[in-house]
Amino acid sequence: MASFLLRRRISSSLGVSRTLHAGNMEPIWQHVELRIAALVTISCATRKYSSCAGTTKFDFTDLTRPHTWYPNARRKHRKVFLHMGPTNSGKTYHALKQLESSSSGIYCGPLRLLAWEVAKRLNKAKVPCDLITGQEREEVDGAEHKAVTVEMADVTSDYHCAVIDEIQMLGCRTRGFSFTRALLGISADELHLCGDAAAVPLIQEILKVTGDEIEVHYYERLSPLVPSKVPLVSFSHIQTGDCIVTFSRREIYRLKKKIENEEKHLCSVVYGSLPPETRTRQATMFNDASSDFDVLVASDAIGMGLNLNISRIIFSTMKKFDGIEMRDLTISEIKQIAGRAGRYGSKFPVGEVTCIDAEDLPLLHSSLKSPSPTLERAGLFPTFELMFMYSRVHQTNDLHQILEHFLDNAKLSENYFIADCEETLKVAAVIDELPLGLHDKYLFCISPVDMGDEISSQGLTQFAQNYANKGIVRLREIFTPGTLQVPKTPAALKELESIHKVLDLYVWLSFRLEDSFPDRELASSQKAICSLLIEEFLERLGWEMPIARRFQSRRRLSSQLLD
Numbered sequence: 024m025a026s027f028l029l030r031r032r033i034s035s036s037l038g039v040s041r042t043l044h045a046g047n048m049e050p051i052w053q054h055v056e057l058r059i060a061a062l063v064t065i066s067c068a069t070r071k072y073s074s075c076a077g078t079t080k081f082d083f084t085d086l087t088r089p090h091t092w093y094p095n096a097r098r099k100h101r102k103v104f105l106h107m108g109p110t111n112s113g114k115t116y117h118a119l120k121q122l123e124s125s126s127s128g129i130y131c132g133p134l135r136l137l138a139w140e141v142a143k144r145l146n147k148a149k150v151p152c153d154l155i156t157g158q159e160r161e162e163v164d165g166a167e168h169k170a171v172t173v174e175m176a177d178v179t180s181d182y183h184c185a186v187i188d189e190i191q192m193l194g195c196r197t198r199g200f201s202f203t204r205a206l207l208g209i210s211a212d213e214l215h216l217c218g219d220a221a222a223v224p225l226i227q228e229i230l231k232v233t234g235d236e237i238e239v240h241y242y243e244r245l246s247p248l249v250p251s252k253v254p255l256v257s258f259s260h261i262q263t264g265d266c267i268v269t270f271s272r273r274e275i276y277r278l279k280k281k282i283e284n285e286e287k288h289l290c291s292v293v294y295g296s297l298p299p300e301t302r303t304r305q306a307t308m309f310n311d312a313s314s315d316f317d318v319l320v321a322s323d324a325i326g327m328g329l330n331l332n333i334s335r336i337i338f339s340t341m342k343k344f345d346g347i348e349m350r351d352l353t354i355s356e357i358k359q360i361a362g363r364a365g366r367y368g369s370k371f372p373v374g375e376v377t378c379i380d381a382e383d384l385p386l387l388h389s390s391l392k393s394p395s396p397t398l399e400r401a402g403l404f405p406t407f408e409l410m411f412m413y414s415r416v417h418q419t420n421d422l423h424q425i426l427e428h429f430l431d432n433a434k435l436s437e438n439y440f441i442a443d444c445e446e447t448l449k450v451a452a453v454i455d456e457l458p459l460g461l462h463d464k465y466l467f468c469i470s471p472v473d474m475g476d477e478i479s480s481q482g483l484t485q486f487a488q489n490y491a492n493k494g495i496v497r498l499r500e501i502f503t504p505g506t507l508q509v510p511k512t513p514a515a516l517k518e519l520e521s522i523h524k525v526l527d528l529y530v531w532l533s534f535r536l537e538d539s540f541p542d543r544e545l546a547s548s549q550k551a552i553c554s555l556l557i558e559e560f561l562e563r564l565g566w567e568m569p570i571a572r573r574f575q576s577r578r579r580l581s582s583q584l585l586d
């Protein structure tokens with residue numbers, strides 16, 4: 024099989040080792056100068072302290088009034104609509120109707136897949152809509168609408184209508200601050216928030232100080248979700264439309280094999296580290312009634328973003344490893360995953376949910392009956408402007424030191440927590456070794472790099488070193504087309520997925536570092552090859568011949584691209 028090798032010539036002496044997913048936040052550098060003036064004026068009026076010498080100093084670490092960071096939004100009298108309810112209750116449908124009928128608007132979602140879907144839907148309805156995510160920027164002539172990933176939310180323009188989807192994610196340890204930024208910062212006449220009712224009290228509390236008008240709408244599930252009284256027990260009871268949920272790649276492939284060994288069903292797979300294009304193709308095959316792939320084996324990556332024709336969700340386990348320990352799934356996680364069964368208007372309008380083992384049923388039943396625990400606090404992170412001002416006043420360009428200073432000294436109101444940036448600090452430690460400006464360092468720190476993945480972390484370091492040395496990065500110097508006999512092992516598949524992640528990261532950085540990355544197209548074509556190779560790999564893991572033949576043309580395409 025043709026593939027390409029990642030040259031392992033990066034020194035690992037900088038030793039970064041764990042997962043970073045600070046998201047793909049849009050840099051706001053171009054507005055820094057202007058906004059510093061505005062920010063200092065606003066914030067200094069609210070909080071100052073005096074030094075012994077009697078001169079007045081600005082307390083950069085005072086984050087108690089984050090609503091004052093967004094003067095554009097504060098000038099508006101926003102009408103905020105909360106669309107709250109369980110999954111599959113029509114919340115997003117109603118919010119998107121408003122977006123579609125407004126003269127200008129922005130949709131902010133937690134996933135690229137969701138932004139894609141909304142852009143596609145609006146364009147189809149003859150409402151020109153741009154798509155802006157960390158990895159792509161598709162501009163449509165005459166567009167007054169944008170569909171973006173939440174980190175890309177634009178807080179400097181004015182809109183008639185804005186939608187923030189899955190707003191309960193403002194409580195997320197790592198990405199919550201981007202939802203808070205969008206909630207406080209988007210300047211729109213109408214702001215529609217879709218999500219779990221558990222977020223209502225917190226949002227009401229946060230918006231008390233903004234002068235916005237709030238209206239709450241509660242929704243009920245559109246189609247029934249029936250928890251089964253009996254467990255699955257045996258894989259011989261698997262039926263068309265079933266989705267088995269488990270939480271590791273290894274388990275996903277083990278279960279796929281087990282089900283296919285019964286010779287009654289073929290399984291599509293969906294999990295987080297599959298490239299989005301591959302994930303979408305796998306979902307499409309599962310949804311397609313004429314395809315032989317009638318069962319899905321998936322991780323909790325199905326919880327958001329994909330439209331799936333699932334009849335029954337089957338939990339293979341109610342425990343998951345969260346990076347630190349094995350723990351029970353939370354009520355919210357169970358409801359979000361179970362809620363994917365029986366989507367309104369789909370082939371299976373009534374959803375069913377069960378577990379493989381009888382002993383897991385009580386937790387499943389009790390969770391489905393319980394309300395999700397109320398959200399207590401929203402994520403917050405200092406803006407780049409605050410860090411920049413701090414760096415000027417304290418004459419330091421050391422991002423790690425600046426971040427630590429903010430973390431150690433941040434003053435917060437009771438509605439907020441400071442975002443978990445342990446991983447960001449690890450990237451900062453690497454990047455501070457290089458001769459880069461503060462803004463470039465900041466970009467590397469917020470890039471969507473998976474530092475838990477060895478190839479990804481090496482890729483980031485190598486990119487940053489090349490960039491710092493020459494101010495220019497040529498992909499050809501980092502990736503070399505070559506021949507790799509991919510053995511039929513999960514490790515080889517993991518390697519391909521990692522390479523795809525690195526390419527994704529390079530495209531992300533290329534958008535941010537502007538002209539310094541001339542190989543963007545090469546990265547895109549190599550990404551395409553990579554997803555094809557992953558698909559071929561999936562095929563090798565037990566797909567039947569009739570399906571394999573469908574990939575012949577793709578294989579030809581991949582070898583042409585490599586030539």
Ligand SMILES: Nc1ncnc2c1ncn2[C@@H]1O[C@H](COP(=O)(O)OP(=O)(O)OP(=O)(O)O)[C@@H](O)[C@H]1O
Binds near residue numbers: 113367
């Ligand atoms: N009034 C309606 N008419 C036609 N289709 C609808 C209507 N309301 C919802 N739907 C469809 O039902 C499905 C579920 O709706 P929607 O995605 O809005 O739910 P949701 O509550 O936002 O769910 P989730 O939280 O899972 O995204 C979608 O396919 C949507 O297009």
